[in-house]
Amino acid sequence: xxxxxxxxxxxxxxxxxxxxxxxxxxxxxxxxxxxxxxxxxxxxxxxxxxxxxxxxxxxxxxxxxxxxxxxxxxxxxxxxxxxxxxxxxxxxxxxxxxxxxxxxxxxxxxxxxxxxxxxxxxxxxxxxxxxxxxxxxxxxxxxxxxxxxxxxxxxxxxxxxxxxxxxxxxxxxxxxxxxxxxxxxxxxxxxxxxxxxxxxxxxxxxxxxxxxxxxxxxxxxxxxxxxxxxxxxxxxxxxxxxxxxxxxxxxxxxxxxxxxxxxxxxxxxxxxxxxxxxxxxxxxxx
Amino acid sequence: xxxxxxxxxxxxxxxxxxxxxxxxxxxxxxxxxxxxxxxxxxxxxxxxxxxxxxxxxxxxxxxxxxxxxxxxxxxxxxxxxxxxxxxxxxxxxxxxxxxxxxxxxxxxxxxxxxxxxxxxxxxxxxxxxxxxxxxxxxxxxxxxxxxxxxxxxxxxxxxxxxxxxxxxxxxxxxxxxxxxxxxxxxxxxxxxxxxxxxxxxxxxxxxxxxxxxxxxxxxxxxxxxxxxxxxxxxxxxxxxxxxxxxxxxxxxxxxxxxxxxxxxxxxxxxxxxxxxxxxxxxxxxxxxxxxxxx
Numbered sequence: 001x002x003x004x005x006x007x008x009x010x011x012x013x014x015x016x017x018x019x020x021x022x023x024x025x026x027x028x029x030x031x032x033x034x035x036x037x038x039x040x041x042x043x044x045x046x047x048x049x050x051x052x053x054x055x056x057x058x059x060x061x062x063x064x065x066x067x068x069x070x071x072x073x074x075x076x077x078x079x080x081x082x083x084x085x086x087x088x089x090x091x092x093x094x095x096x097x098x099x100x101x102x103x104x105x106x107x108x109x110x111x112x113x114x115x116x117x118x119x120x121x122x123x124x125x126x127x128x129x130x131x132x133x134x135x136x137x138x139x140x141x142x143x144x145x146x147x148x149x150x151x152x153x154x155x156x157x158x159x160x161x162x163x164x165x166x167x168x169x170x171x172x173x174x175x176x177x178x179x180x181x182x183x184x185x186x187x188x189x190x191x192x193x194x195x196x197x198x199x200x201x202x203x204x205x206x207x208x209x210x211x212x213x214x215x216x217x218x219x220x221x222x223x224x225x226x227x228x229x230x231x232x233x234x235x236x237x238x239x240x241x242x243x244x245x246x247x248x249x250x251x252x253x254x255x256x257x258x259x260x261x262x263x264x265x266x267x268x269x270x271x272x273x274x275x276x277x278x279x280x281x282x283x284x285x286x
Numbered sequence: 287x288x289x290x291x292x293x294x295x296x297x298x299x300x301x302x303x304x305x306x307x308x309x310x311x312x313x314x315x316x317x318x319x320x321x322x323x324x325x326x327x328x329x330x331x332x333x334x335x336x337x338x339x340x341x342x343x344x345x346x347x348x349x350x351x352x353x354x355x356x357x358x359x360x361x362x363x364x365x366x367x368x369x370x371x372x373x374x375x376x377x378x379x380x381x382x383x384x385x386x387x388x389x390x391x392x393x394x395x396x397x398x399x400x401x402x403x404x405x406x407x408x409x410x411x412x413x414x415x416x417x418x419x420x421x422x423x424x425x426x427x428x429x430x431x432x433x434x435x436x437x438x439x440x441x442x443x444x445x446x447x448x449x450x451x452x453x454x455x456x457x458x459x460x461x462x463x464x465x466x467x468x469x470x471x472x473x474x475x476x477x478x479x480x481x482x483x484x485x486x487x488x489x490x491x492x493x494x495x496x497x498x499x500x501x502x503x504x505x506x507x508x509x510x511x512x513x514x515x516x517x518x519x520x521x522x523x524x525x526x527x528x529x530x531x532x533x534x535x536x537x538x539x540x541x542x543x544x545x546x547x548x549x550x551x552x553x554x555x556x557x558x559x560x561x562x563x564x565x566x567x568x569x570x571x572x573x574x575x576x577x578x579x580x
Contacts, residue, residue: 045392052294083293084300090311146323173306176297206305246308272393272409 038071038184040255044266052077055175059255060183062222065199073182073255078269079262080175082168089173092166092242095158103154107147110135116142160278164268166242171261174251181205181252186213186234191224196232206249207231212240214256237261375420375494377442380411382450383428389436399542399551401439402463403471415468424458426450437540439506448504449520455529457540461506462490462498467549474550478559483569486555486578487547506546547580554578 038059047054055075061068075081110116116135123130131138137145158166174180181203188195200209208231211222216236226232235244237257245251253261271277290298304310324330335342350357388394393408402421405411413419421441429450436456443460451458463471467487470477490498490507498505501512521528531540547555556578558567569575 081293081297084296086306086311087314087317089306090313093308093311094313170306172293172297173300176300177303177305178301179305243308246306246311249305249307272407275409275412 035068035070037069038073040071040073042074042076042259044076050077052081055080057175057180057182060181062183062186062188062199065195065202067203070184073258075175075258076262076266079168079265080171080180082165082172084173084176085165085169088162088165089169089242089246091158091162092170093246095156095163096241096243098154099156101154103148103152104150105148105152106150107144109145109147110137110143113141113143157281159281160268161274164265167240167261168265170242170245171251174245179206179250181250182258183252183254185219185254186211186222187219188221188225191221193225193228196222196225196229200232200250205252208248209233209250209252210235210244210248212237212251212253212257212261214254214260372418374418376418377421377423378411378413378419379423379425380405380440381425381427382432382447384410385424385436385438386428386432386434389434396434396436397536397539399437399439399539401461401544401551402441403474403550406471407474413468413472415465415472420465420468421463435534435536435540437542439544443503445502445520446524449524449526452517452520452528453524453526455531455534455540457531458504459506459543460498460503461544461546462487462494463549464488470549475561478561481558481560483558483578484549484553484555486580487549489546506543545580547578 040059044054054077057073057075057080058069059071059073061070110133113135116133118134120131120134121128133139133142135142137143171180188199199205200207211226211232211234213234214237216238218234222234226234231248233244233248237253237260240261300306332342335344347353350359352358385394388405388408388410389396393410394400394404398404402413405422406413411422413421423442424438424440424447426444426446429446432450433454434456435454436451436458438451438456439459439461441460441462443458448458464487466485470485489495495507497503499507501508501516504513504516517528531537534540542551544551545554549555553559553566554568556569556574560567569578
């Protein structure tokens with residue numbers, strides 16, 4: 001009995017059990033105590049009359065590959081939660097494709113094809129069909145009737161407020177589909193393209209990404225890093241357009257760019273001189 | 287999703303749909319008609335001109351011609367009802383309801399005097415001086431729900447409109463602007479950039495002198511004593527208690543009125559406003575001062 005007891009005591013002594021630790025935080029993770037969340041909110045003039053809730057979006061970072069949420073940003077619902085009018089988006093895309101397209105397809109008319117001045121045979125008495133020229137459109141080698149003429153421009157202007165509605169609709173769709181991200185700034189630690197590729201891979205931003213900044217001189221690192229990647233592009237906020245937004249999977253705005261876009265579009269939606277603005281484009285000119 | 291409607295519902299539906307891209311957008315069905323090319327020399331059809339004869343040749347008869355009948359416009363000897371219609375002034379209407387809406391939606395600032403210039407600057411109301419428009423006619427539509435306290439200057443107002451404005455403690459004046467001044471008011475920025483001195487407002491023409499000098503219509507040439515008396519008379523007639531304007535915190539604003547020769551609040555005739563340098567130039571010569579004095 002005593003032997004048995006001693007053996008058990010020996011075994012217990014030999015077994016080196018690690019000291020138990022109880023902890024409420026997960027280890028191997030950076031402390032976030034020192035990060036004060038940024039809450040970016042704007043008092044809008046029409047803030048009391050919203051029918052929709054203002055949109056709240058995470059403010060993210062670009063200086064690490066892993067996503068850090070730096071805070072919350074509140075966006076105007078008329079710009080970032082407008083009606084997702086697919087038809088207006090389509091009209092904008094069609095306009096952007098058409099206005100710059102000049103068709104150079106060209107055919108010669110019967111007058112431009114060489115020869116054919118002489119009447120091939122007399123009008124009567126030959127038993128053949130009457131013809132006046134061997135270059136008539138009925139003839140092989142003759143001119144083309146109503147063929148394409150070069151240059152044919154396809155320029156037209158989409159109405160001003162359709163263009164505005166296209167921008168708000170596309171921004172709203174992008175935000176609704178989680179394809180719009182807002183970052184604090186476009187500063188990245190290296191100028192290596194692999195950093196941007198890793199970042200896009202890590203955050204599931206899809207292959208193509210459009211970065212929008214508030215100013216047309218971009219930070220050096222992101223300019224060099226995205227230079228060689230064809231499907232990652234950077235653009236100043238005034239170049240924002242419907243086609244480019246849809247061309248890229250993800251749209252990344254800096255906080256300042258998002259505010260500038262909002263401000264500009266709100267100005268156009270609420271400007272008092274729209275009557276004067278649209279007067280030159282009115283069909284009924286008086 | 288139950289509570290979501292309209293835009294929010296559409297946007298929440300988009301969350302579960304494939305990503306919108308250049309490949310999966312289209313216009314509403316039937317919104318675009320593909321252009322068709324007509325066959326033949328003239329596009330193949332008659333271009334809406336019909337088949338034969340005068341109509342096909344688009345031989346339109348002159349206006350009023352009735353193919354041999356005595357035309358309607360010659361059938362009766364004279365119609366004097368519209369005599370001088372090309373000289374009569376016209377006052378495009380603005381209802382009290384719309385005025386209230388402009389104030390509620392911050393298009394007009396009711397803490398400052400409202401006149402034709404501020405109405406045109408809203409971008410919602412406009413006049414065409416070529417069409418003999420002479421200013422705003424404030425109409426009584428929405429008089430029952432008009433609640434703003436304003437100091438307003440209009441060109442034409444009826445008795446119920448005056449009552450509706452004064453019932454809320456506001457002030458209304460009817461004032462005349464000559465066509466030259468109306469051109470200035472119509473586009474003030476264009477006028478200032480032209481560099482001309484602000485013109486002197488002319489007195490009303492004889493046909494409306496009585497209207498603008500009568501206290502009943504709150505004319506700008508009427509005696510203020512008589513106007514304050516008429517305000518009381520109107521309050522008794524329409525059965526409301528006239529708020530005491532002397533005790534109003536905005537008494538000074540409510541009593542602000544233009545000089546009969548003055549066009550803009552704070553600017554006198556003869557001054558030149560330089561928009562580029564942001565300065566106001568005032569005449570110094572005696573004869574100019576004398577000319578522009580009211």
